[in-house]
């Protein structure tokens with residue numbers, strides 16, 4: 001495990017400086033190179049701070065999943081959607097998903113989005129009859145919807161369902177259980193004592209189930225943390241959520257060991273994720289764990305040999321397929337630009353008047369850059385997000 | 392995080408676990424099952440937190456809630472295991488949590504006939520986990536506040552309950568005081584239901600309470616658990632299957 005870092009990852013100077021660099025030097029050139037430099041985008045999404053703004057996410061997320069923004073699926077019609085076998089369950093879960101929407105959102109607006117949420121879920125399921133809906137799938141869908149809008153969300157959800165989430169979408173949860181079964185071996189590699197304690201308590205791994213199958217969207221109350229993790233997972237191996245789960249448990253090692261060695265107590269403790277986790281640290285630790293104990297190594301254990309994961313076995317091909325994407329400037333059909341569905345985005349609305357500023361900033365000299373840098377100091381909390389609006 | 396428990400609810404048990412060894416508090420473990428959407432989360436939340444949750448979310452896997460109660464001068468811990476309703480979760484996921492359960496609460500939604508028709512399957516599933524008639528079981532019809540949309544009449548439900556030798560309670564997690572039934576005055580009906588179960592458990596032989604119900608394997612004493620745990624991967628596989 002890496003030692004605790006001395007640099008404050010939330011230092012606004014640092015964030016601003018890095019993000020300026022990062023967007024101008026890495027992200028934009030990667031988006032515009034032909035083929036798109038997905039490798040660099042991936043690294044950017046997983047590196048400190050993630051993609052930082054939803055505007056950037058809208059550009060980068062599709063590339064991470066090999067989606068052509070000019071060939072998005074059409075808005076699904078409502079005809080016959082209630083005939084789908086999962087219709088009732090989806091409606092039930094979506095109607096209970098109020099917490100996933102921004103706090104101040106008017107309920108009428110939320111209702112529209114919830115309708116769209118039902119639509120996109122059923123649309124992906126309709127196109128993929130081999131996939132089964134699971135409770136928690138809606139937490140993934142809502143995260144996508146809130147960032148990239150309905151049509152792009154369908155495209156992204158479609159790809160995720162075929163690859164990253166594939167194991168969770170079997171008719172039974174056996175494959176999901178198989179993925180969860182990687183958790184304890186990782187812990188055993190790192191902290192045998194903690195591992196043995198948890199085994200003795202017979203706590204099982206269901207405490208991490210919702211983390212895994214919703215990419216933590218179900219358990220984090222701050223949307224920005226969910227987004228940060230989605231940047232990371234979209235850019236990573238499909239097993240990464242399990243490595244993060246291991247990292248979180250390891251991070252809470254003291255707490256765990258001080259708890260009564262009892263299933264109920266431990267399940268209770270672990271299933272409630274602390275909301276103030278040091279995400280950046282945990283992300284880099286998960287990457288370290290992944291490098292030290294990759295899935296292929298763990299899979300040699302007898303307990304993990306009974307099953308094969310589709311998400312793991314198809315990942316290589318998926319990754320290769322993302323390497324041949326043309327940049328949007330090349331893909332763009334002659335009279336389009338209208339074709340890209342506009343998503344809801346509170347943040348974006350806040351920055352609507354910034355088009356002029358945007359252009360100006362593109363041409364900024366280093367001096368002006370320094371001036372903005374100074375502004376950033378006084379704008380600590382909202383600095384990264386708002387400043388990045390400018391790009 | 393759906394309806395997290397208020398800190399107060401848990402503090403007593405946490406402090407007792409810090410200062411070893413606590414005066415032995417008996418624990419009653421009750422599993423709550425039934426179709427998705429019938430109100431299991433709301434009912435367990437109502438009992439443990441004393442109110443109807445403003446927003447619930449789909450339960451993914453198993454949620455755990457706990458409350459300390461006082462029955463005839465004895466402090467007892469009631470653990471409620473709130474399970475996911477979607478079938479796929481039950482088959483391979485929730486099993487682990489059926490073990491060592493002292494009582495079962497079956498829930499259906501009085502405004503949803505399908506949730507009532509699922510009950511035989513739930514009962515069967517419990518039997519497969521060695522939770523048969525020897526374990527106290529009750530049947531709860533929830534959402535009685537929605538009187539205009541009742542689909543499952545009391546007669547039918549009562550008949551069904553009788554045929555499975557279970558007591559029936561009709562209630563509402565949302566508005567539990569509107570019941571005329573067993574509750575006296577304005578006390579909370581949901582609370583009364585769970586307390587009835589607790590009383591029943593307390594009146595049973597004490598031995599039964601600290602051990603798993605017959606048939607589910609009596610190997611929970613610490614030493615045999617440790618043996619299970621010595622081989623990491625095997626112990627792990629066992630605990631999850």
Ligand SMILES: Nc1nc2c(ncn2[C@@H]2O[C@H](COP(=O)(O)OP(=O)(O)O)[C@@H](O)[C@H]2O)c(=O)[nH]1
Nearest residue numbers: 427428429430431432433447476534563564565
């Ligand atoms: N009117 C009414 N609604 C209820 C009652 N109990 C639960 N609900 C609602 O039914 C839905 C499902 O409840 P929930 O507890 O999440 O069901 P679960 O899937 O069985 O856990 C939620 O929208 C609740 O607000 C009740 O007693 N009366």
Ligand SMILES: [Mg+2]
Nearest residue numbers: 431432449450
């Ligand atoms: Mg529930």
